[in-house]
Amino acid sequence: MAKRDFYEVLGVSKGASPDEIKKAYRSKAKELHPDRNSDNPNAESQFKEVNEAYDALKDPERKAAYDRFGHAAFEGGMGGGGARAAQGDFASAFSDVFDDLFGDFMGGRSGGGGRQRATRGSDLRYNLRVSLEDAYNGLQKAINVPTSVSCSTCSGSGAEGGAEPSMCPTCSGMGKVRAQQGFFTVERTCPTCSGMGQIIQNPCGTCGGAGRVEKDRSLSVNIPAGVETGTRIRLAGEGEAGLRGGPAGDLYIFIEVEEHPLFVRDGQNLFCLVPVSMTAAALGGDIDVPTIDGGRSRVKVPGGSQSGRQMRLRSKGMPGLRGGGHGDMFIELAVETPVNLTGKQKELLREFERLGENNNPESSSFFSKVKSFWDGMKS
16 A cells, blocks of 8 residues: 655645644644544554654655655665664654653753753742731831852852853753653653753852852841731742852742731721720710721710610721722720629619619510510410
């Protein structure tokens, strides 16, 4: 049976670019892989046909020979690669696609395929507790962060005297080595340079060749007004120093706002529980309440106020983190029952109870409902 045209096998035109050919091969290889086509008896032969076509067209010299002589270019020794083409060189072809599909998971490629010689430093996290007053006003806070900084002795290069590292002889600067294992090409990190692609002949005595040393850093952090628990502040380039001169990571400040003895926060609003005497709640009057800015506000308590009654002080809450004004402050009354009464006080309260017939509307309403409930049960 005559062989099909390789371009037809891959579904590309004769003028297709190398990237187009590779893309077409990847698509066909996935589509026709025997493991995914167990119900197709021709899948294996079609799969080999696709690999043979790609092996012939991926190399510019072999592609030029095929364009000129067709299949005869690889038969009878013409072109010097007949046997290799006849077998399809599946391992070589699939290795290219394996690189393309899984290269990022195996460490990526840089330029000509080698690992990056300088590695970015890690990001750091710092947990910072602030008071509610500081969250209201904002502040400039000095913190000490244990981190890695660039070695001043070797200027971050990792080599004694700042000398340039040399190319790793094992991987030729690639940072990884390949080994053929049957059907597949397996890639692993170079054991000589640990994936760096370079080796240092004379490591710096201060940092041991890492290009960085452990040190506490003192930083001044600007905490904006309006922060709340969970707010994250990013300081670019203030994280761990990069390995062998690589860029530094970032520092993330995570804010935790401490609980306050007077105020409870809900977003931009504040809540304050204010106890009032039974007399003040009954007769009404003015009370002074604290505000988060350190001041005080006078609030008028209406006569006959009950526990749980709320009053709003507009714009006395927390500021918005990105502007937008202030929230409100809510005053919640807690009517306090008097304790430690004298004999005279008790007598006055009993007299008040005897004289007061309509002073407790909620109690009257409740016990009226109770009476109706009991009467209903009896009947």
